[in-house]
Amino acid sequence: MKSVTPTQLRADIYNLLDEVLETGIPLEIKKGDKKLKIVSLETVDKFQNLVSRPDVVKGDPEELVEISWENKVKLDLP
Numbered sequence: 429m430k431s432v433t434p435t436q437l438r439a440d441i442y443n444l445l446d447e448v449l450e451t452g453i454p455l456e457i458k459k460g461d462k463k464l465k466i467v468s469l470e471t472v473d474k475f476q477n478l479v480s481r482p483d484v485v486k487g488d489p490e491e492l493v494e495i496s497w498e499n500k501v502k503l504d505l506p
Contacts (some may be wrong), residue, residue: 454466
């Protein structure tokens with residue numbers, strides 16, 4: 429959780445509020461010994477921010493168990 433002072437909040441309030449709304453991560457404001465928290469009341473879909481990884485293996489995990497790498501990888505093991 430990100431933590432800011434009231435001065436930092438005042439200087440950048442719009443960007444900080446946008447960040448809370450986009451990520452769903454609360455913002456903590458520290459004023460002396462006291463703390464406040466700004467949270468989004470709406471739930472954020474965390475899968476929305478996933479990055480596409482086209483080189484990741486797709487398919488049935490059970491098929492991965494049967495892959496034989498012995499002919500493709502040469503390890504010098506004792």
